[in-house]
Amino acid sequence: MARGTLVQKIIERHMLSGEALPGARIGLKIDQTLTQDATGTMAYLELEAMNVEKVRTELSVSYVDHNMSQNGPENRNDHLYLQTVAQAKSVLFSRPGNGICHQVHLERFGAPGKTLLGSDSHTPTGGGLGMLSIGAGGLDVALAMAGKPFRMSYPHVVGVKLSGKLRPWVSAKDIILKMLQTLSTKGNVGKLVEYFGDALPSLSVPERATVCNMGAELGVTSSIFPSDKMTKAFLKAQGRLSDWVLLEKDPDAEYDELIEIDLSTLEPLAACPSSPDKIKSISELSGIPVDQVIIGSCTNSSYADLMLVTEMLKGKTVHKNVSLSIAPGSRQVLSMLGKSGALASLIASGARILESACGPCIGQGMSPADNTVSLRTFNRNFAGRTGTKNDKAYLVSPAVAATAALKGVVADPASLGIPFPTIKSPAKFLVDDEMIIRPDGEKIEIIRKPTIGRPPVNTPMPESIDGRVIIKTGDKITTDHIMPAGQFLKFRSNIPVYANYVFDCFNEKGRKSFSERALEAKGMGLSGIIVGGESYGQGSSREHAAICPMYLGIRVLIAKSIERIHAANLLNFGILPLAFADDSDYGRISEGDALRICEIRKSLRVGETLGTTLEKQDGAKLELLLKHSLTADDIDVILAGGILNAC
Ligand code: MIC
Ligand code: SF4
Numbered sequence: 129m130a131r132g133t134l135v136q137k138i139i140e141r142h143m144l145s146g147e148a149l150p151g152a153r154i155g156l157k158i159d160q161t162l163t164q165d166a167t168g169t170m171a172y173l174e175l176e177a178m179n180v181e182k183v184r185t186e187l188s189v190s191y192v193d194h195n196m197s198q199n200g201p202e203n204r205n206d207h208l209y210l211q212t213v214a215q216a217k218s219v220l221f222s223r224p225g226n227g228i229c230h231q232v233h234l235e236r237f238g239a240p241g242k243t244l245l246g247s248d249s250h251t252p253t254g255g256g257l258g259m260l261s262i263g264a265g266g267l268d269v270a271l272a273m274a275g276k277p278f279r280m281s282y283p284h285v286v287g288v289k290l291s292g293k294l295r296p297w298v299s300a301k302d303i304i305l306k307m308l309q310t311l312s313t314k315g316n317v318g319k320l321v322e323y324f325g326d327a328l329p330s331l332s333v334p335e336r337a338t339v340c341n342m343g344a345e346l347g348v349t350s351s352i353f354p355s356d357k358m359t360k361a362f363l364k365a366q367g368r369l370s371d372w373v374l375l376e377k378d379p380d381a382e383y384d385e386l387i388e389i390d391l392s393t394l395e396p397l398a399a400c401p402s403s404p405d406k407i408k409s410i411s412e413l414s415g416i417p418v419d420q421v422i423i424g425s426c427t428n429s430s431y432a433d434l435m436l437v438t439e440m441l442k443g444k445t446v447h448k449n450v451s452l453s454i455a456p457g458s459r460q461v462l463s464m465l466g467k468s469g470a471l472a473s474l475i476a477s478g479a480r481i482l483e484s485a486c487g488p489c490i491g492q493g494m495s496p497a498d499n500t501v502s503l504r505t506f507n508r509n510f511a512g513r514t515g516t517k518n519d520k521a522y523l524v525s526p527a528v529a530a531t532a533a534l535k536g537v538v539a540d541p542a543s544l545g546i547p548f549p550t551i552k553s554p555a556k557f558l559v560d561d562e563m564i565i566r567p568d569g570e571k572i573e574i575i576r577k578p579t580i581g582r583p584p585v586n587t588p589m590p591e592s593i594d595g596r597v598i599i600k601t602g603d604k605i606t607t608d609h610i611m612p613a614g615q616f617l618k619f620r621s622n623i624p625v626y627a628n629y630v631f632d633c634f635n636e637k638g639r640k641s642f643s644e645r646a647l648e649a650k651g652m653g654l655s656g657i658i659v660g661g662e663s664y665g666q667g668s669s670r671e672h673a674a675i676c677p678m679y680l681g682i683r684v685l686i687a688k689s690i691e692r693i694h695a696a697n698l699l700n701f702g703i704l705p706l707a708f709a710d711d712s713d714y715g716r717i718s719e720g721d722a723l724r725i726c727e728i729r730k731s732l733r734v735g736e737t738l739g740t741t742l743e744k745q746d747g748a749k750l751e752l753l754l755k756h757s758l759t760a761d762d763i764d765v766i767l768a769g770g771i772l773n774a775c
Pocket of ligand 1: 194248250263490669
């Protein structure tokens, strides 16, 4: 078992219950929380439903960065609710325009050695500062704000030894793309990645943050770097030297698993459509015509990233066949680009400057043309996430993105024949926290416009389940497949409306939609069942991928394997997560089949397997063995019909 690791040290200082054994359930004290608007409205409505007067964390910040397009009143309604509920509950409020939650949190609040829980899967960005930062569903974050421990599995620690030095034009993005090529997006549940090695002094905090950010795509619980001289320099430049502490693994630390990467052997890489782990080298892709390039998102929109792009584009014009957009990660980054003249230079090159927000990364505009190639510095390229069904989105570094913007094709940046611009980390960032509203203790009325609904609550688990399989999916279903964002994002606070779009990508003309089929079964007194393949629920932390199916009467999910955050969200809303005792049974079950689980309340407590009867649509009956991995506490939650009933 791993010992002497950084992860172990932070967990030890925060562990409130459980045993330090890989896989064991532990309760972790959470020092800081963050929410963003797309998951935040529900999280604060849940906090209100728990009757919590004031948050009990050291620091909680509410960011507005996702729902920014304001097409119709819904987005602004959310902002008003979030701003006023933040004041009422003693939460800091980062106003729209201040930047993407992860970038701003890294700049202004993250601190080595602390624990951070965020209602966004890219919360591990904070690992770049030596902070144990974990993404979770909104309800888990609401519980943490209420002062409750965060329940997680004690991690299996993967040590990643980085040696050597990145060659010119190879970047932090290529390190994490290499990790994705090595580990893929599935099979990493319960793992935590800890980076160490001789290469670290050459990696700045924003570069480390890029690596940790996209660690979310591996499906690991989090990723972390030590807190060293680099961390100290970054915090000093942010005017926060007092937040720095030295935090390193023991010299003889041991890991559960070890990976070694020599940075000098890496080359520019890309994640090809439509999964972050479909990795190819840029040399293999060279020459592919590019229609769109977007530089931004919480992965690659730091000051250094955008200064590199500025230097590469300086004095040149974007290729005539390419649309280049740039979304700086934060107001700090945007202001510094403005002050240094970089912004004017980017505009002169023809870049379309977007506000500091998630924007195109979450399908809020800038959808590519049909069947065209879009190069993005983002972290996710699931099919359709761009807002275009037949999209071809590649994930690349800022250097590769800027090269394509100039050449109109995918190409190695070295082929530009210009010297590699060395970008120095600023000795002093431009610090201005005026767009962060600190609660002043004054009583305030919470603004609730009509689009702000209440969090729906499930009913207790019945004695037996008479169910119908509403959908059967394949492997690697993401929460983007289950609950699309983009144009539907504005319905996040309004479950009855948003629920109409569950599994929208699988709906076909001339056939009842998923929500219609689920509601029909519900109307007949049947419980809805979803059947999934491997790695079900990858990607975003959006608990709507559990809440909306629950609202439509889904009671059980049977999958070959379920990703961590989604499994927790299902549990929180009373949907029973089950697995096949024998994976080959997946092939025996079809959409429309009936499934009966008798005496479910009793059987859950007795053992880890459940006997069920599957009735095929032709009347044939089969016995099917399913299994669960719930703890006694989880079973209480499931039987109560979710956390809001159980607490
Ligand atoms: C995403 O990148 O998919 C999101 C939007 O940031 C999500 C959260 C959400 O769905 O609101 C995430 O990563 O958790
Ligand atoms: Fe926003 Fe995209 Fe980052 Fe999610 S991945 S937080 S949508 S920038």
